[in-house]
Amino acid sequence: MPALKNFFSNLKLVNGFSKRLAVKKVIEDELNFGSSYLILLIGSSIVATLGLLIDSSVVVMGAMLMAPLYWPIIGVALGVVSGSKDILLKSLKMTLASSFLVLLFSLLAAYFSPLSEITHEIQVRASPTLLDLLIALATSIIGVLAIYDPQVSSSVVGVALSLSLLPPLSAAGVGLSLGNKQIFWGSFQLFLANVITIIFIGTITFYALKFRPHSGKEKKRFGIGLSGSLLLFVGLASLFTFYLHQSIYTLRLTNQVDAALRQELSQINQEIKIDNLNVQFVSEGSLWHVDIEAMVYLPEDQLLSHIQQEQIAARLGKMVSGNVTLQLNLVNTLIAERREVQEQYKLLNNEIVQIVNQVISDLDLDSQIVSLQVNEEKNEILIDLLLTTSETGENQLLLNEEITTTLKNSINKEDKEIELKIKMIPVISTNIPSY
Secondary structure, three states: OHHHHHHHHHOOOOOOHHHHHHHHHHHHHHOOOOHHHHHHHHHHHHHHHHHHHOOOHHHHHHHHHHOOOHHHHHHHHHHHHHOOHHHHHHHHHHHHHHHHHHHHHHHHHHHHOOOOOOOHHHHHHOOOOHHHHHHHHHHHHHHHHHHHOOOOOHHHHHHHHHHHHHHHHHHHHHHHHHOOHHHHHHHHHHHHHHHHHHHHHHHHHHHHOOOOOOOHHHHHHHHHHHHHHHHHHHHHHHHHHHHHHHHHHHHHHHHHHHHHHHHHHHHHOOOOEEEEEEEEEEEEOOEEEEEEEEEEEEOOOOOOOHHHHHHHHHHHHHHHOEEEEEEEEEEEHHHHHHHHHHHHHHHHHHHHHHHHHHHHHHOOOOOEEEEEEEEEOOOEEEEEEEEEEOOOHHHHHHHHHHHHHHHHHHOOOOOOEEEEEEEEEEOOOOOOOOO
């Protein structure tokens, strides 16, 4: 503790009683559960939830800039270090109410949103590790210093602490909406861990800045609050350390499964390709249950029987010391290539039809498309176009040349030549006199 005190003294942050009173007043003024606070809290919750659902880190960051959730958390830390019962109770109530509102409006935003997939941004918040706890530790110190020292931008505190608080709580609301216990509990664990870390480290930081309890009751409350937050912090640090080791182990196991599956399939045929591999682990005591799903592209005339897949699953099960469920989505490479070619042809045909219609419209021609055939070869695109026209003779030839030139200029395919054949059917209009 003396070394930490000297460190802060060298930074010229310990500037006397008046400075501490000013900091206390700033925090007390922010502990106002008014309309502005509610608008920011609810708005940031909705924005964060939608950002998580569309998998946009930019939108989530925007929500963090809006969120005021850090103030009641810092208020709890100040209430613990000062032993002030009023500040502590007010901050705790505000923290609980704010957390409930974030959960509620995140749940509602996710419920009424047409998006219902578990995105990467959500999964990150639902898989806490010790690294997340270290982030919360650093942001807690930054948050207190941002309030204490006017040279540190006041916006830093909001960004730093909202980074640890708002997204996981919003992700927990999404988990509730989707009925996904794993997402809810993982995200809520991360939120609780961040709150406890911020309170514990914030209390120590305030103490290093000479915030102190005075009366016997205040000192007693300080001792209870510090001890309680320390025990919770140590417990969560131990739990998150276990999560970190588990995630590292499962990542290593996933890489081993990937390599083993590729090797098994290459022994059958070296031209077999794997894509979209998804490995899910469920711990069953000392054993693992592993769900493996992958897209497998087979060469022409290659088959992969159910017996072969069961044999591969059995060998993978021995490797991971558990039960393996193997789901391979088999795709014949030749069929896949044909589908891709057909899709590309369809897109090209639609593109050329639109261009032809636009050219006829721009030239203000009294013509209609009778048929249009597009054939794509290696180095050229062949277009056979049959049109109706009211022109005859030399005018028809001039019109044909004009349409050909305009179409070739409009169809921009630098890597391929355009071979265009246009035939015109003259339409003779007859005027029948009326009597």
